[in-house]
Amino acid sequence: MRRWGNQRNCPAGLAHSVNTMTDVPTQRSTGPDLSVERRLLLAAVRGVRSLELRRRLIAWLRSIPRDLPFATLLVGLAAAGWVLVVHSEGTWFWADDWDLLFLRGTIEGEDQGLLTAHNNHWFTAHVVVYRILFELFGLEYTAYVVMEVLFHLAVCLTLWLLLRRVGAGRWVAVGAALVVAWFGLGAGATIFPASLNHVGAVLMGMIALVVVLPRPLSLLRGVAALLCLLVSVMFGFTGLTMVVLVGLFVLLHHGLPRAVALGVPPLAVLGAWYLTYGRREGPNNSENFQQPIDVHALPTYVWKGLVDILGNGSGLAQAGPVLALLLVLAVLRPGDRPAPFVSLAWAGLVAGFVQLGIVAAARFHLGPDGIGSGHYAYIVLALLGPPIALAGAVLADYAGRPLWRPGLLAAALFVAYALHSVTLMEKWQSDFTLLTGGAKGLTLGVKKAHEEGQAVLSDRNPDIYNMQLKASYLTHPSIVPKLPEGEPTDSQLLLAQSYFFTTVREEQVGAFGRAEVRALSGLAPLDPELAEATNRLTPTTNPFRPRRPELERSTTDRPQRPRPPVLESGCHRFLSTAELAVLEVQTLGSGTEVVVFSDSGTVATRLYRDDLEGPLVEWQVEGDAAHVATSVPETMMLVSFDGDGPFTVCVG
Numbered sequence: 001m002r003r004w005g006n007q008r009n010c011p012a013g014l015a016h017s018v019n020t021m022t023d024v025p026t027q028r029s030t031g032p033d034l035s036v037e038r039r040l041l042l043a044a045v046r047g048v049r050s051l052e053l054r055r056r057l058i059a060w061l062r063s064i065p066r067d068l069p070f071a072t073l074l075v076g077l078a079a080a081g082w083v084l085v086v087h088s089e090g091t092w093f094w095a096d097d098w099d100l101l102f103l104r105g106t107i108e109g110e111d112q113g114l115l116t117a118h119n120n121h122w123f124t125a126h127v128v129v130y131r132i133l134f135e136l137f138g139l140e141y142t143a144y145v146v147m148e149v150l151f152h153l154a155v156c157l158t159l160w161l162l163l164r165r166v167g168a169g170r171w172v173a174v175g176a177a178l179v180v181a182w183f184g185l186g187a188g189a190t191i192f193p194a195s196l197n198h199v200g201a202v203l204m205g206m207i208a209l210v211v212v213l214p215r216p217l218s219l220l221r222g223v224a225a226l227l228c229l230l231v232s233v234m235f236g237f238t239g240l241t242m243v244v245l246v247g248l249f250v251l252l253h254h255g256l257p258r259a260v261a262l263g264v265p266p267l268a269v270l271g272a273w274y275l276t277y278g279r280r281e282g283p284n285n286s287e288n289f290q291q292p293i294d295v296h297a298l299p300t301y302v303w304k305g306l307v308d309i310l311g312n313g314s315g316l317a318q319a320g321p322v323l324a325l326l327l328v329l330a331v332l333r334p335g336d337r338p339a340p341f342v343s344l345a346w347a348g349l350v351a352g353f354v355q356l357g358i359v360a361a362a363r364f365h366l367g368p369d370g371i372g373s374g375h376y377a378y379i380v381l382a383l384l385g386p387p388i389a390l391a392g393a394v395l396a397d398y399a400g401r402p403l404w405r406p407g408l409l410a411a412a413l414f415v416a417y418a419l420h421s422v423t424l425m426e427k428w429q430s431d432f433t434l435l436t437g438g439a440k441g442l443t444l445g446v447k448k449a450h451e452e453g454q455a456v457l458s459d460r461n462p463d464i465y466n467m468q469l470k471a472s473y474l475t476h477p478s479i480v481p482k483l484p485e486g487e488p489t490d491s492q493l494l495l496a497q498s499y500f501f502t503t504v505r506e507e508q509v510g511a512f513g514r515a516e517v518r519a520l521s522g523l524a525p526l527d528p529e530l531a532e533a534t535n536r537l538t539p540t541t542n543p544f545r546p547r548r549p550e551l552e553r554s555t556t557d558r559p560q561r562p563r564p565p566v567l568e569s570g571c572h573r574f575l576s577t578a579e580l581a582v583l584e585v586q587t588l589g590s591g592t593e594v595v596v597f598s599d600s601g602t603v604a605t606r607l608y609r610d611d612l613e614g615p616l617v618e619w620q621v622e623g624d625a626a627h628v629a630t631s632v633p634e635t636m637m638l639v640s641f642d643g644d645g646p647f648t649v650c651v652g
Helices: 012-022 037-043 052-087 096-100 124-137 139-166 170-181 184-190 191-210 220-232 237-255 258-277 293-313 317-332 339-362 374-383 385-398 404-451 490-500 528-535 548-553
Strands: 500-503 515-519 523-525 570-577 581-587 593-599 603-607 615-618 625-630 636-642 646-651
Touching: 037 615, 052 170, 052 191, 052 404, 096 124, 096 191, 124 139, 124 170, 139 170, 139 191, 139 385, 139 523, 139 528, 170 258, 170 385, 170 404, 184 191, 184 404, 191 220, 191 237, 191 374, 191 581, 220 258, 237 374, 258 404, 293 317, 293 339, 293 374, 293 404, 317 339, 317 385, 339 374, 339 385, 339 548, 374 385, 374 515, 374 593, 374 636, 385 570, 404 490, 490 603, 500 603, 500 615, 500 636, 515 523, 515 593, 515 646, 523 581, 581 625, 593 636
Parallel strands: none
Antiparallel strands: 500 625, 515 581, 523 570, 570 646, 581 636, 593 625, 593 646, 603 615, 603 636
């Protein structure tokens, strides 16, 4: 018999290992004394001559079944992260982001501070994360999305670790973590970075649970968990639910005194913040918290939210009630499960109902259908991770043997769930791109106009969700270097110029260059010379409507209507003859300013360049004088007035 290596100089233990594990038999043995595993190991290492390499190879082959669940988890999380980042394409900053980007210390004189509420939430931790990203990446949106995805994946990884440490099976823990990771209904939380206040609060609560697991609970671990809960509430009111989650688990696992010691301080700090800062007026603060609530309807809201999350999120919309009852039954009848596992499932289920109750009360105006969607759905599903794992373990008890058959069924169901989640992500991406794409185009348009030397004349953004996206912020010296790369389309540039580089106000705007100004329609000149020149022209209809360049091009062979004469420098008197009086202002090398005296209450402007037309922008004026100005060169502007009676138009 040939031996692999020289055993005479080997220690006794190593020689024994070689004899029993790595020797190749002198004759082929296929009898029943060799297990299937031993045969596979012998076949795998038969051609390896290095003794040390053979031992390592055997150890690695034996570790594959043990490490396969964790490897599956890592692959599943990496794939989920990639899919989430891909589905962020086309989306951009929106609504809540502007407070975090512009009003928290990045612009001098606009700092709201770290403790000021945002949308009634304590946003300090969220603000800190955004400030770090802003300093490193500016307004490069992908960096913020990657941050959000990483926080989400950290929640899933922490959930897996938590389940394993309370005694859940390897595959059960992996399955629960991947269900949360691939939750497509929660794309508004897992992709949109402004939802970090929810995801960050959940993550810190999960970490606190991992910290408090060991018995007995040491002072050091208690302090660490307390700090995690404090950071959780500093992300927002979702931290309140995480305090409930951790407090319930500690109550069941460690007893009432420790639960009180961990739960009371974060609640006291949150209450103190609310009394000192939370009640103050802050960016985007909502009055919905003060709206009347029908207490008797709250259970309906909570149940509807739960079944919608489970049903719509799984793709089995009609099975939502069945899945909800399954989770409840699994917690009530857990079977022979470790006590910490059952305690964690109880805490997660109760905290899920608490979260649904908080959302139902705070967003009662949304109705029952608005409770189980978006980031609210994500929070609840993350809380239900332990009950989902427990339900999976209970179902495995009834699966029978061999386990590979129900395992294949579970894998097939998960693939179907993941594909459904991708469909939900695509829908969210499509809807959110339509919602936020204009903000990026507007930003690039402001950047381009500012680089061309045009002055910002207005900060009024007509989009109620993006009112804090102001041109004065985007052109501030501390923000300009942070703006994203890219060029706006001609339409996006004209849109930005219509909103931010044009204005109508009661006071003087400033000195600009000359322009060609014409009384286009609805105005009869009272000055004799101007009246004579105007009377020679064919009467015109009101041109203050969207132009149709294709129609104009198709009629170029028709006789062209003479245009009204250009008003000379000075003031000219007119009398209104129509419902709307319209001026045409053609800017030349730079912008211009025209002053109109009338009793008009609403003035509307629209910019035109080549074949493009900007939006109709209305301005309210209270005084007799309306200063109409634009800093956009080489552009035509139509201006309408709703006043009647005499008009005086002053041209520079």
